[in-house]
Amino acid sequence: MDDIIVKLENLSKKYELGEAKIVALDNINLEILRGEFIIIMGPSGSGKSTMVNMIGGVDRPDSGSVTVFAKDRTIELHKLSDKELTRYRREKVGFVFQFYSLVPTLTVQENVEMIGELVGITGKQLKQRARQLLDEVGLQGRYDSFPSQLSGGERQRVALARALVKHPEILIVDEPTGQLDEETGQKMVKLMKETAKKYESTVVMVTHDVNLKKFGDRIIRLSSGRIVDQEIPIAKEA
Ligand SMILES: Nc1ncnc2c1ncn2[C@@H]1O[C@H](COP(=O)(O)OP(=O)(O)O)[C@@H](O)[C@H]1O
Numbered sequence: 001m002d003d004i005i006v007k008l009e010n011l012s013k014k015y016e017l018g019e020a021k022i023v024a025l026d027n028i029n030l031e032i033l034r035g036e037f038i039i040i041m042g043p044s045g046s047g048k049s050t051m052v053n054m055i056g057g058v059d060r061p062d063s064g065s066v067t068v069f070a071k072d073r074t075i076e077l078h079k080l081s082d083k084e085l086t087r088y089r090r091e092k093v094g095f096v097f098q099f100y101s102l103v104p105t106l107t108v109q110e111n112v113e114m115i116g117e118l119v120g121i122t123g124k125q126l127k128q129r130a131r132q133l134l135d136e137v138g139l140q141g142r143y144d145s146f147p148s149q150l151s152g153g154e155r156q157r158v159a160l161a162r163a164l165v166k167h168p169e170i171l172i173v174d175e176p177t178g179q180l181d182e183e184t185g186q187k188m189v190k191l192m193k194e195t196a197k198k199y200e201s202t203v204v205m206v207t208h209d210v211n212l213k214k215f216g217d218r219i220i221r222l223s224s225g226r227i228v229d230q231e232i233p234i235a236k237e238a
């Protein structure tokens with residue numbers, strides 16, 4: 001039950017800007033359990049995005065290791081070539097960002113299908129998967145709409161359907177409610193939690209919003225690139 005899906009060991013990352021060195025991550029150690037909903041909090045610049053980008057295989061550490069215990073294999077991200085890292089990202093990780101990153105010239109359904117195609121799902125199966133996910137996020141009947149015809153909350157639900165169409169083992173979510181009002185944001189995260197559970201995705205979500213803490217199985221707090229606190233919320237919902 002308590003199997004680990006992601007293990008970060010002594011993870012560090014610096015950025016060099018001319019003379020200045022910015023320590024983005026400073027010796028991070030963390031184990032994430034399969035099926036967990038992890039929330040990463042902390043002030044702006046504390047390393048939240050850098051940390052989730054390491055887990056998502058978007059960025060690489062200077063030192064330390066990122067190990068992913070996927071269902072079919074153990075993957076040591078810090079040892080992979082660029083090509084292998086791209087394969088990891090495609091196969092195993094779904095992403096949702098603050099800005100919806102939908103393609104404006106494609107319909108809602110095409111936006112979702114596009115991500116499925118990347119992992120080789122095609123034809124009828126792809127169409128069916130895309131529509132099922134769109135139904136699950138409450139966008140039935142909007143398959144042929146364009147992103148510009150949707151509200152912010154609806155666009156973010158398309159982004160969620162998109163991220164889940166490949167049934168990723170890990171879902172990385174960075175400030176998903178930044179563009180949404182309070183109520184829409186709460187609904188979005190509740191939906192994300194339920195849908196991720198259904199597809200057995202482990203979620204790592206960055207947020208500033210303390211009102212979203214109740215959705216987390218565990219809250220990790222970062223400050224200046226270090227984990228300074230971990231909390232398991234008492235008042236859990238859904
Ligand atoms: N590509 C980059 N080049 C230079 N500095 C960066 C880069 N990405 C992040 N940083 C710096 O690393 C630190 C952590 O950034 P980030 O992980 O984006 O923080 P957060 O997501 O918590 O706001 C910040 O000081 C930021 O300015």
Ligand SMILES: [Mg+2]
Binds near residue numbers: 048049050174
């Ligand atoms: Mg960030």
